[in-house]
Amino acid sequence: MAHVAGWNHVACALFITFDIVARSLFGFSSQATVEVTGYMLAGGIAWGLAHTLARRAHIRVDVLVNRLAPRRRAWLHILSLALLLGLSVFITWAAWELVDESALFNAHDNSALRVPMVVPQGIWCFGIAAFVVMAAVLLAESIMSVLLGDPEAVDALLGARTLEDETAEALEAVAMAKEAP
Amino acid sequence: QMPASLPAGPRVPIVAVTQPLPTQPQYTRVDVPYLREMMAARTGGRIEVNLSTHAERNLGGSEIVRLVRSGQADIGGGTLTTLSGDVPILDGIDLSGLAPDIAVARRIADAVLPVANRDLERFGTRLVLMYPFPAQVLFCRAAFTTLNDLRGRRVRTFGNSLVDLMTAIGAQPVSIGFPEVYSALERGVVDCAITGTGSGAAARWPEVSTHVSTLPLSWAVAGYLVNVAWWNRLDPAVRTFLEGTFAEMQDKLWELGAAATRDGIDCNIGNTAACRIHNIAARPMTEVVPTDADRAQVRQIFESTVLSGFVRRCGARCGEVYNQVIAPLSGIRFGG
Amino acid sequence: MIAIIFLLLLLVASIIGAAATGQALPVAEIMMLVAVFLVFFGAGVYIAAVLGVLGVLIGLIFSDRPWWAFMGQTLWTPTSNYVLVAVPLFLLMGEILLRAGLSERLYRALNVWLNRLPGGLLHTNIASCAVFSAISGSSVATAATMGSVALPFFQGTAYNQRMVLGSLAAGGALGNLIPPGITFILYGLMTETSVGALYIAALLPAALVTALFLLVIFVHGLRHPMEKPPKLPLGVKIRALSDLVPTALLILLVLGSIYGGFATATEAAALGVVGAAFFALLEGKLSFRMINASAEATARNTALLGLILFGAYLLNYLLTTINVPQALSAMIAGLPLPPWAIMLSIIGLYIALGTFMEGFSMIITTVPVVFPIVIALGYDPIWFGVIVTMLVEIAQISPPDGTVMYVLQGMRRDRGPITDVFAGVMPFLAVYLLAVGLMMVWPGIATWLPLVMGSVR
Ligand code: NA
Numbered sequence A: 001m002a003h004v005a006g007w008n009h010v011a012c013a014l015f016i017t018f019d020i021v022a023r024s025l026f027g028f029s030s031q032a033t034v035e036v037t038g039y040m041l042a043g044g045i046a047w048g049l050a051h052t053l054a055r056r057a058h059i060r061v062d063v064l065v066n067r068l069a070p071r072r073r074a075w076l077h078i079l080s081l082a083l084l085l086g087l088s089v090f091i092t093w094a095a096w097e098l099v100d101e102s103a104l105f106n107a108h109d110n111s112a113l114r115v116p117m118v119v120p121q122g123i124w125c126f127g128i129a130a131f132v133v134m135a136a137v138l139l140a141e142s143i144m145s146v147l148l149g150d151p152e153a154v155d156a157l158l159g160a161r162t163l164e165d166e167t168a169e170a171l172e173a174v175a176m177a178k179e180a181p
Numbered sequence B: 001q002m003p004a005s006l007p008a009g010p011r012v013p014i015v016a017v018t019q020p021l022p023t024q025p026q027y028t029r030v031d032v033p034y035l036r037e038m039m040a041a042r043t044g045g046r047i048e049v050n051l052s053t054h055a056e057r058n059l060g061g062s063e064i065v066r067l068v069r070s071g072q073a074d075i076g077g078g079t080l081t082t083l084s085g086d087v088p089i090l091d092g093i094d095l096s097g098l099a100p101d102i103a104v105a106r107r108i109a110d111a112v113l114p115v116a117n118r119d120l121e122r123f124g125t126r127l128v129l130m131y132p133f134p135a136q137v138l139f140c141r142a143a144f145t146t147l148n149d150l151r152g153r154r155v156r157t158f159g160n161s162l163v164d165l166m167t168a169i170g171a172q173p174v175s176i177g178f179p180e181v182y183s184a185l186e187r188g189v190v191d192c193a194i195t196g197t198g199s200g201a202a203a204r205w206p207e208v209s210t211h212v213s214t215l216p217l218s219w220a221v222a223g224y225l226v227n228v229a230w231w232n233r234l235d236p237a238v239r240t241f242l243e244g245t246f247a248e249m250q251d252k253l254w255e256l257g258a259a260a261t262r263d264g265i266d267c268n269i270g271n272t273a274a275c276r277i278h279n280i281a282a283r284p285m286t287e288v289v290p291t292d293a294d295r296a297q298v299r300q301i302f303e304s305t306v307l308s309g310f311v312r313r314c315g316a317r318c319g320e321v322y323n324q325v326i327a328p329l330s331g332i333r334f335g336g
Numbered sequence C: 001m002i003a004i005i006f007l008l009l010l011l012v013a014s015i016i017g018a019a020a021t022g023q024a025l026p027v028a029e030i031m032m033l034v035a036v037f038l039v040f041f042g043a044g045v046y047i048a049a050v051l052g053v054l055g056v057l058i059g060l061i062f063s064d065r066p067w068w069a070f071m072g073q074t075l076w077t078p079t080s081n082y083v084l085v086a087v088p089l090f091l092l093m094g095e096i097l098l099r100a101g102l103s104e105r106l107y108r109a110l111n112v113w114l115n116r117l118p119g120g121l122l123h124t125n126i127a128s129c130a131v132f133s134a135i136s137g138s139s140v141a142t143a144a145t146m147g148s149v150a151l152p153f154f155q156g157t158a159y160n161q162r163m164v165l166g167s168l169a170a171g172g173a174l175g176n177l178i179p180p181g182i183t184f185i186l187y188g189l190m191t192e193t194s195v196g197a198l199y200i201a202a203l204l205p206a207a208l209v210t211a212l213f214l215l216v217i218f219v220h221g222l223r224h225p226m227e228k229p230p231k232l233p234l235g236v237k238i239r240a241l242s243d244l245v246p247t248a249l250l251i252l253l254v255l256g257s258i259y260g261g262f263a264t265a266t267e268a269a270a271l272g273v274v275g276a277a278f279f280a281l282l283e284g285k286l287s288f289r290m291i292n293a294s295a296e297a298t299a300r301n302t303a304l305l306g307l308i309l310f311g312a313y314l315l316n317y318l319l320t321t322i323n324v325p326q327a328l329s330a331m332i333a334g335l336p337l338p339p340w341a342i343m344l345s346i347i348g349l350y351i352a353l354g355t356f357m358e359g360f361s362m363i364i365t366t367v368p369v370v371f372p373i374v375i376a377l378g379y380d381p382i383w384f385g386v387i388v389t390m391l392v393e394i395a396q397i398s399p400p401d402g403t404v405m406y407v408l409q410g411m412r413r414d415r416g417p418i419t420d421v422f423a424g425v426m427p428f429l430a431v432y433l434l435a436v437g438l439m440m441v442w443p444g445i446a447t448w449l450p451l452v453m454g455s456v457r
């Protein structure tokens, strides 16, 4: 899903560039750039959420947490995730209500393409729903780990990323830059 | 008209979200005096309106029907073209080229109100009043004398009927977000942009464009919606009081629309003596007076292109409604 | 913790309000909110969840409307907003530059020239952000782009990570102050002041803030001296300049397309992506794998921001629904104080609101109430526009809630705690506030230039 979200941003760049070139050179414009790129942004955000959670990249203020004993720390991780899950369930419900309302109105946007709103909003809602599933699975896994007496495992699932994780990733990016052409 | 008093009774708190920006004269000269000040004074504080604008509530403008339907606001205002994504028939009231002057625009708005409400009531809302913004006109960064001069120029438009009109003229419609229009005009990303005469003055477009046309392309007709369930629950005395208020506000808003249209032009062209509502342009623009040929061309394009585009988007029933209600006033029938 | 002060202010306001109208005090509720907020931050709860849950609680306690019924729309509108589209595009541009090795070359080249200065490469952070701000109208985009270019370079160097992050956040907070800027356009629209005059008025204050930032780094450099590398011959230095060429051309493409009238500021970000990919191609680094990795990183950083946006807009909606910003502004307007004290209260209000609110809606909810007071007190509208913009920028870098800081945190490769960013930004925040103070003492810093250039109304 994250790859879809990422390539969606690439596509967005190409789409806008195409629009600029077409407008400047060929006197032609898609007439829906503002709307469509906005939908791409919303979809890109929503579809990236789950992956970002799995990679432990969502932001927390976790100084205090990291100083606690593993067992307490594990429970705080679980509390944090539970709150996030609660909020995202609510957001998913709200997003679904929006899609449902757009279907009731048979709403279209005001661009030349007359995009039916259920399409971009439905894609958006699906991404958020996937986030809920990811959060729920992680939560279940974490609670299992604590109950089975392995609180360190929760750190691996939810804790801030360790230096090793990050170094590996940074090295990968830099390595890509250093690769022979 | 707005009654002078209201019998005592339980307090009625009302949430109203009306205009896009708090600086608009529609807000400062009508909404605030009527809904906030006179309402509290004449009802002895019984009706208390919590009044705000789209910008203050972080609203885009196209979601007003939903805002009122969900009961977030009891009264919500918005331009009909913007709302037409949710309720397509609303677009038909304000098609570009439909009303050559403000008197016709008002007759059309009055006639369509009951028909539009049949659609809106399906979603738990109804229109209680309609009013215009200043005439929507062209602002360009280079000289032009007739519409034909716009051929090949990039024009920032909004709404489908303006796109149809500009395309038919031979101009190139461009889609850019409103906050970027100022700099787009400044840098020449677009050659022209369309907005209300006064809105252009308020957005300081004279700083970045040189010529302004006085040919009204449309009126940006807007309306206030109420939540039907809330409306029906009101004490009948309160409802009567509000109906009177809305009727008086509607007259004031149409007067303001007419005055602001000319005032916007005067402010844009630096005519200090006549510029009272908006702010005077630092760099006066040149007024481009439309020719009879321009008016005829707009009317012809309306008949041949804009109208059929509307019916294609809105459905065959909209064509029938148009022929029944609007055609007698505009003199142009759909489908000949 | 300005957020706490804000909630306490809310408490004071509601006490005053209740005393005036004789209503029951929601003291218990507000104390509970303060407590919830503290506990959540301490417990390391996700920032989006802190904001969102606080919003939900405020809604449940204070709102008599079915606010949840409109929540889908409240979250959809800002996250599908065209103005934000530039953010992932600039992020993507940065990722591509990084993987093509271009950002490293830029920094190596600059390093050759700057590394003997106290503070060294940290100066480059501010300077490059200032240059980029002259293209971009958004602080977040500025921080995103320069952060993605600069952060990898500092990886494994002796530079203090907090200063690195702090300087980048501070540089990002120049994005709106150095023209062009979205805040000025908005303020101009709201108050009918000339956007052009605001831009000119902002030049000297922007220079002042930039100079203060550089001074902070200079002092930091003197107090924490690093081993000075040997002097390089001029020839080596000149040759190093060639590494600057691709980036310079890219900046020229982005800037040129805006100033040449080919693209808007948002669209230029897309050109930046394509341009970056082009240079990667020239370097022989463009591949499916490389774009794929860049895209994935962009998706992650966009989602990280998006989730916080969800929480922030939820809270924002409920605060405006119950009229908090308007009520606070009105309260300040009624204070029986001398003009400068009222102005200080207004500044305090903006700083407090800024911890919670997004700049756009903060301006729109408060300026209509505050602006007439400011004018009545005899302050210059253009001067106040610059002040408001500075305060909005300060809000972006005032912990615990500031988008610019989250963007940088999201881009870190070493993923230390967010408090590194908070701590690093503090000295810069202090001098930013100092600049506001100087502007209060000498308003001429803002008003002199427009007067000389004759662009005052
Ligand atoms: Na800028």
Ligand code: NA
Pocket (backbone or CB within 6 Å): C354, C355, C356, C394, C395, C396, C397, C398, C399, C400, C401, C402, C403
């Ligand atoms: Na902040």
